[in-house]
Amino acid sequence: MDFETKKPPKSSRLIILRDIKSLDGTKDNGENERHLKGLFHELQLALYARAWEIANPGDRVIGVGATQVGNQTQQYLEVDPEFSDMCSNMQVGIVGNDTHGHYRLPGDFKDETSNPFRAWMRERITTAMRVIESAQSGNIHPEPSNLCKYCPIIDACPSAKRGGW
Ligand code: SF4
Numbered sequence: 001m002d003f004e005t006k007k008p009p010k011s012s013r014l015i016i017l018r019d020i021k022s023l024d025g026t027k028d029n030g031e032n033e034r035h036l037k038g039l040f041h042e043l044q045l046a047l048y049a050r051a052w053e054i055a056n057p058g059d060r061v062i063g064v065g066a067t068q069v070g071n072q073t074q075q076y077l078e079v080d081p082e083f084s085d086m087c088s089n090m091q092v093g094i095v096g097n098d099t100h101g102h103y104r105l106p107g108d109f110k111d112e113t114s115n116p117f118r119a120w121m122r123e124r125i126t127t128a129m130r131v132i133e134s135a136q137s138g139n140i141h142p143e144p145s146n147l148c149k150y151c152p153i154i155d156a157c158p159s160a161k162r163g164g165w
Helices: 033-040 044-055 081-090 116-136 146-150
Strands: 013-022 059-069 073-079 094-096
Touching (some): 013 073, 033 073
Parallel strands (some): 013 059, 073 094
16 A cells, blocks of 8 residues: 555556535535545545555556535546646546645655655545444444434434434
8 A cells, every 4th residue: 555656566557536425506615625525534535545456456546536516516636646747637627636745654754755645545544444443442422413314223322313303
């Protein structure tokens, strides 16, 4: 998973993953907030990216993002810095570099050769693993909401929101 920007592995295919997210039209202000939430608050995009690479050996995921479908359809992408220019030229979406200033591999500093997109992926997956380990050790913090009715463990959850309270 980890490699430096100047020493990338050979790849058989370059992959971009899009996660389609619908927006309530009245809340669609044309900004990339849903996309940024996927990058910085959620874990799915990084998990999808690494899962794809593991399931398809030789493939390298170079971009992920939310395609926001609201008043307009906006194809936001966060792209590996090695491919930013190429993706911009190919017009594969609205190319961003929001992870590039924030992530380095463990032990690296700002000006070292970490690939920040790969470092982002590592950090999100590390967080997912910590969540799993914490849940397995009994640390579970239910957050009841109107979405409980869709939850697969509602019958076993003492905190589930039921009815109209
Ligand atoms: S039923 Fe329990 S675990 Fe499921 S969403 Fe609601 S609070 Fe969370």
